[in-house]
Amino acid sequence: xxxxxxxxxxxxxxxxxxxxxxxxxxxxxxxxxxxxxxxxxxxxxxxxxxxxxxxxxxxxxxxxxxxxxxxxxxxxxxxxxxxxxxxxxxxxxxxxxxxxxxxxxxxxxxxxxxxxxxxxxxxxxxxxxxxxxxxxxxxxxxxxxxxxxxxxxxxxxxxxxxxxxxxxxxxxxxxxxxxxxxxxxxxxxxxxxxxxxxxxxxxxxxxxxxxxxxxxxxxxxxxxxxxxxxxxxxxxxxxxxxxxxxxxxxxxxxxxxxxxxxxxxxxxxxxxxxxxxxxxxxxxxxxxxxxxxxxxxxxxxxxxxxxxxxxxxxxxxxxxxxxxxxxxxxxxxxxxxxxxxxxxxxxxxxxxx
Numbered sequence: 001x002x003x004x005x006x007x008x009x010x011x012x013x014x015x016x017x018x019x020x021x022x023x024x025x026x027x028x029x030x031x032x033x034x035x036x037x038x039x040x041x042x043x044x045x046x047x048x049x050x051x052x053x054x055x056x057x058x059x060x061x062x063x064x065x066x067x068x069x070x071x072x073x074x075x076x077x078x079x080x081x082x083x084x085x086x087x088x089x090x091x092x093x094x095x096x097x098x099x100x101x102x103x104x105x106x107x108x109x110x111x112x113x114x115x116x117x118x119x120x121x122x123x124x125x126x127x128x129x130x131x132x133x134x135x136x137x138x139x140x141x142x143x144x145x146x147x148x149x150x151x152x153x154x155x156x157x158x159x160x161x162x163x164x165x166x167x168x169x170x171x172x173x174x175x176x177x178x179x180x181x182x183x184x185x186x187x188x189x190x191x192x193x194x195x196x197x198x199x200x201x202x203x204x205x206x207x208x209x210x211x212x213x214x215x216x217x218x219x220x221x222x223x224x225x226x227x228x229x230x231x232x233x234x235x236x237x238x239x240x241x242x243x244x245x246x247x248x249x250x251x252x253x254x255x256x257x258x259x260x261x262x263x264x265x266x267x268x269x270x271x272x273x274x275x276x277x278x279x280x281x282x283x284x285x286x287x288x289x290x291x292x293x294x295x296x297x298x299x300x301x302x303x304x305x306x307x308x309x310x311x312x313x314x315x316x317x318x319x320x321x322x323x324x325x326x327x328x329x330x331x332x333x334x335x336x337x338x339x340x341x342x343x344x345x346x347x348x349x350x351x352x353x
Contacts (some may be wrong), residue, residue, distance in 0.1 A: 022343040029339020032332040044152035052110035054086040107138040133317040147300035154280025167227025175235025193225040205293040234266035275337030
């Protein structure tokens, strides 16, 4: 009886639910997915975890929130020009014993803060205070890697999303309508896709100061081309099937046929290719930053840290930790992509099996 109920439960599952169950059973990809989601969501709270500014300061009965506001040192009795030094202020309040206090982040160093180390000039080796050492400007490597993770993944997700939106829209229209429209657009896409994007980015970056938005725009100019071919082929294949002919015979509109019938059945290769597009986006930004044509200093960047590692080859922490962070991130995305490919394999839940 229990076996019959279990069999009935599996039979009532939709195809997507079966694929999701299959993905969860692939532990390597599933746990990589959970981990990278947790790290990415957590990276948005970096200012609350990695920062040289205090979260809350209580001074003479008043509360201050330096993490979101600027306060000069003289406001807290420090003989300083410019912003208060909250790490020193914390020590000062503890020694004074007047009821004033400071709540610092868990890791009290900022991504743009140049630090001096009594052991010598930067870069400095990993220590108790600086887990991954400091770079050649005295900035904490661990903090810059954490902020760089958010920037790299956000950049890649944005480029991939825009590229997919444009590529799916154009590819679907080419595959569905076909004819002269398909032929003319294909020639245009071939010409557009043959442009040397890396040289275009270098030329524009030498004229304009590249920032996050400009780089996203530049990479999105050609990021959609590959997805167009995938989508066009899927629509050509799906529109020749009987269920589409039946929908046309029943008087369904083009909009209904495209969005309700063909598109859901054409998403498998697109979903499978998604993680590898994310890898391409991360690698593109790291490569541009490494060459000096990406995000401008002092923006926390993996590519800029790798470039420092090349310039300071004997400072092993500038080579090991940035490359290790890239390797682990890309490896997790590859694990996710491989698991998605297995879960969405059309042969996995074929009616002929």
